Amino acid sequence: MKGTTLEDTVSCSNLKSATPSSLRPRRSILRLPLDRINWITSSFLIGTLALTLTGVPFYLYHFGLDWFQVGLFLVMFFACGFSVSLGYHRLFSHIAFRASWPIRLFTLIFGAAAFENSVLMWASEHRRHHKHVDHDDDPYNISKGFFHAHIGWLLFKLHPDHPFDNVPDLQRDKLVCWQHRYVQWIAVLVSFGLPPILGYLWDGWPGALGAFLIAGVARIVVLQHCTFLINSACHTIGRQPYSTRCSARDSLFLAFFTFGEGYHNYHHEFQHDYRNGVKPWQVDPTKWIIWTLSKLRLTRDLRRVPKEKIESAEQENRERGSNNRSA
Numbered sequence: 001m002k003g004t005t006l007e008d009t010v011s012c013s014n015l016k017s018a019t020p021s022s023l024r025p026r027r028s029i030l031r032l033p034l035d036r037i038n039w040i041t042s043s044f045l046i047g048t049l050a051l052t053l054t055g056v057p058f059y060l061y062h063f064g065l066d067w068f069q070v071g072l073f074l075v076m077f078f079a080c081g082f083s084v085s086l087g088y089h090r091l092f093s094h095i096a097f098r099a100s101w102p103i104r105l106f107t108l109i110f111g112a113a114a115f116e117n118s119v120l121m122w123a124s125e126h127r128r129h130h131k132h133v134d135h136d137d138d139p140y141n142i143s144k145g146f147f148h149a150h151i152g153w154l155l156f157k158l159h160p161d162h163p164f165d166n167v168p169d170l171q172r173d174k175l176v177c178w179q180h181r182y183v184q185w186i187a188v189l190v191s192f193g194l195p196p197i198l199g200y201l202w203d204g205w206p207g208a209l210g211a212f213l214i215a216g217v218a219r220i221v222v223l224q225h226c227t228f229l230i231n232s233a234c235h236t237i238g239r240q241p242y243s244t245r246c247s248a249r250d251s252l253f254l255a256f257f258t259f260g261e262g263y264h265n266y267h268h269e270f271q272h273d274y275r276n277g278v279k280p281w282q283v284d285p286t287k288w289i290i291w292t293l294s295k296l297r298l299t300r301d302l303r304r305v306p307k308e309k310i311e312s313a314e315q316e317n318r319e320r321g322s323n324n325r326s327a
């Protein structure tokens with residue numbers, strides 16, 4: 001699963017025309033491609049982290065914490081987080097189900113507020129991740145290391161921008177195109193405008209400042225790193241019950257931090273299933289919400305891999321494992 005920030009929509013024509021060898025970055029003594037820093041995205045990611053680590057303790061020291069600030073943080077965190085997992089990922093990237101326009105609009109607005117770029121860019125990169133997983137054309141290729149898959153691919157621009165050649169279906173969606181056009185305005189208004197207004201109404205200027213720092217800035221940082229964990233930790237930690245063809249893994253522990261996306265081995269094997277945690281006991285709140293919305297007729301055409309096919313994948317994977325051990 002992907003996550004990008006503001007500036008990635010800017011095209012880079014000089015990189016597009018460059019040869020692959022000229023794209024190879026020079027490395028500094030820190031072994032970082034410092035000549036390829038993605039300045040706007042890096043400044044945003046590092047700046048919001050720095051403000052969270054300094055501004056939030058400063059605010060708490062001077063004003064304390066009340067239930068309103070905690071509640072607003074949680075509402076924004078879950079609204080934006082489920083918009084990414086349910087909307088950006090399972091609905092738009094994988095078309096694992098269909099959704100009515102209020103659900104699409106909600107996830108486009110609050111997904112934008114996660115500062116992970118437009119759904120068009122996000123889905124394009126994510127479909128490329130599934131197609132080329134663990135190889136060079138995978139934007140967050142784990143074989144380049146945990147740091148690269150987690151955040152390095154955003155801090156440094158190592159690849160030319162690709163055209164949106166793998167999302168023609170989304171380009172026909174008027175709401176998706178509207179979001180792509182105004183994503184930065186939506187993100188700023190919802191993330192940095194809405195919480196301070198609500199905070200001001202609750203407790204004047206101190207309330208506005210707290211809401212800006214906690215439900216705005218800190219919430220963005222926490223949520224982004226939850227998303228980034230799917231690209232890094234979900235390709236590193238856990239079991240591989242369905243396939244060892246790629247690095248993706250299943251982890252209950254990571255499912256708690258990723259709205260249920262922690263069952264990543266299943267997801268890479270059966271990416272069009274609206275469920276990631278396919279077993280009844282697995283923690284996949286995004287699946288539960290999609291199912292509940294279907295009962296309210298707000299989602300439909302939920303795609304499920306037949307049980308027999310899932311069991312046969314598990315069986316074949318077990319046999320491959322035992323053959324490899326005995327070889």
Ligand SMILES: [Zn+2]
Nearest residue numbers: 001126267271
């Ligand atoms: Zn996916």
Ligand SMILES: [Zn+2]
Nearest residue numbers: 001231248264
């Ligand atoms: Zn993956």
